[in-house]
Amino acid sequence: MQGKSRVLVRSLVLLASFVALTFNAPLADAADKVIKWKMQTHWPPSSSSYKDSAQVLVEKLKERTGGRLNIELFSADALVPSKELFNAAKRGMIEIVGTSSAYPRDQVPLMDVASGLPMNFKDTWECAYFHKEMGFDDMVGKAFAKHGLYYTPDKVYPTELSLKKPVRKFEDFKGLKLRSSGILQVYLTAIGAAGSPLPGSEIYAALTSGVVEGAHWGAVQGSDSMGFYEVNKYHLRPALNVASTDIWLINQKALNALPQDIQKILKDTLDEHFWLRTDEYQHLEEVTLAKVQKEKGVELIQLAKEDIKKMSDAAQPIWEDVAKRSPDNAAAVELLRKFHATDKSEAVQKLKEAHATK
Numbered sequence: 441m442q443g444k445s446r447v448l449v450r451s452l453v454l455l456a457s458f459v460a461l462t463f464n465a466p467l468a469d470a471a472d473k474v475i476k477w478k479m480q481t482h483w484p485p486s487s488s489s490y491k492d493s494a495q496v497l498v499e500k501l502k503e504r505t506g507g508r509l510n511i512e513l514f515s516a517d518a519l520v521p522s523k524e525l526f527n528a529a530k531r532g533m534i535e536i537v538g539t540s541s542a543y544p545r546d547q548v549p550l551m552d553v554a555s556g557l558p559m560n561f562k563d564t565w566e567c568a569y570f571h572k573e574m575g576f577d578d579m580v581g582k583a584f585a586k587h588g589l590y591y592t593p594d595k596v597y598p599t600e601l602s603l604k605k606p607v608r609k610f611e612d613f614k615g616l617k618l619r620s621s622g623i624l625q626v627y628l629t630a631i632g633a634a635g636s637p638l639p640g641s642e643i644y645a646a647l648t649s650g651v652v653e654g655a656h657w658g659a660v661q662g663s664d665s666m667g668f669y670e671v672n673k674y675h676l677r678p679a680l681n682v683a684s685t686d687i688w689l690i691n692q693k694a695l696n697a698l699p700q701d702i703q704k705i706l707k708d709t710l711d712e713h714f715w716l717r718t719d720e721y722q723h724l725e726e727v728t729l730a731k732v733q734k735e736k737g738v739e740l741i742q743l744a745k746e747d748i749k750k751m752s753d754a755a756q757p758i759w760e761d762v763a764k765r766s767p768d769n770a771a772a773v774e775l776l777r778k779f780h781a782t783d784k785s786e787a788v789q790k791l792k793e794a795h796a797t798k
Contacts, residue, residue, distance in 0.1 A: 446599065474507060475698065480514040481538035482522040482686075484640050488665040489726075490515060493594050493717055494538055497709070504705050511536065511700070522639055526689065530587050535694040538594060542622025542688045548583045549766040551622070553773065556599060556683025557762060558627035559748075560757040560776060564722050565595040567682040570779055572714075576772060580749050580776070585767060589706060590695050592710045594686035595717035598679035598725070602663035602672040603654035604647065604740060612749040619643050619655035623758065626678055631754050639667065647671045658795065660729045663719065669736045674730070678748055 480496065483490040498511045520528045525539040526547060541555035552577075561567045569594060571577045584591040584787035602685060607613060625635040638646055638655075644667050647651045657666050661674060663685060732738040743751070763773040 446794045474510070475509050475702070477509065477528065477535040477694070478514065478519070479511045479536045479538065480519050480525060480528070480534050482516050482525060482540050482543070482640070484516045484666075485564060486667070487640065487657070487675065489538075489594070490662045490718070493686070493713070497713060498738050500709055500713075502708060504709060504753045505702050507708070509702055516640060523577055526589075529589055529689045532691045532693060534691075536688060536690045538686060538688055540621065541593075541684055542624075545622060547659060548580075549586060549762075550580050550583050550768050552565050552762040552765065553769060553776070554580055554687070555622045556591075556624065556681030556685065557759050557773070557776065558624060558681055559678075559752040560755075561682040562678070564598065564682055564718060566779070567718055568715075568718055569686070570776065571596060573683060574775055574779060576775060579775075581767060584689065585692070588692045590690040590692050592688050592707075593684035593714055594688055595714055595721055596682060596684050597718065598682045598701050599656050599685060600659040600663075600679050601654050601656050602668040603674040603676055603678040604672050605653050605674055606618060606674045606739070606742075607654075608741060609743070610747040617651070617653045619646060619652045622644045623762065624656065627680070627788075628759050631751070635696075640736065644668070644671075658685065664728050664732055669732050669738050673737055674739050674741055675732075676743070677749075678743060 479494065481490060482492045483494060485491075494513055498513050499510050501511060516522050519534060519590065522539065523543050525534070525537040526544040528534045529537045541551045543551075545551045545555070561570070577591075577593065581591050601607070601618070602746055603616075605612075605616065607616065610631070613628070616633040618628050618633045618635050619638045620628050620635040621637045625637055628635040636652065638652070640657060643652070643655050643657065645667060647655060648671055655663075655668060657663055657668070658677065663669060663672070665677070690706075695706070698706065729738075729740065733740065759776075763770045
């Protein structure tokens, strides 16, 4: 009997070992499996954000996941036209896209607010507070979730005009041919300019040929990286708006299919990226402005208070029209008005406290 018992025990041990190898080996393989995603952005390789946002994110995610999330990066129009990035992500053709918030306005009306109502904020911190502390990002996230997409902003930053012809007063906008997009195109046309949308790859040629006399691509950094100051010698302030002009959209099914730890790494990295890029962008704006003024003879034009008031007053009908597009838009515009009616010192303190934990 003892011999049979030893045989039985030995058999059970072998069986247990077999079961462990059979079931644990695939789990180990799954944990080590390399997941391959595609990412396309609306930025051409020459754009500063292609290098500082897209490439940095791809490299950081590969490093933080130990090589388990491997993202192949594509620049503007490489796989699909930039205006089709929303649909490509929604259908799962591309797992993650970096696109302009001006593009999916028809599918997600809140993008009229996210892409920046004209003359919405004076400073970058105000926009960051609106997104992260007042709940605007939560509103936008719910809107994209209805399309099976996970949303997060890349950064918030000002949009400013680079010009061939100087604009020194409000009336100088009349008849000016400007490359624009989204709600800003509507606004610039409303104040007398001729706003026309052009993809990033076509703007420089349009400036050199005279098809347009000015353009916005972010602010100073964007204009410099796109070569605008080879043609344009004027840069205009105030900003037309401060906004989350660039956003990330992730196919929710692809996100859900990731191991839990990689999902967390991805979301945490994107959240950290927002604050880092927002701060970095603002710092580099002033560095780049000093550089182009010195090396390329660019003149910074600061409009007078009375002209800024005219620009702000002209923006209000746009705000009202946007609010009428959907209940979400009405709530977002009301939230924006609430911000401007609050004590800014309290908002600054709350943002500092929140930012300190990032």
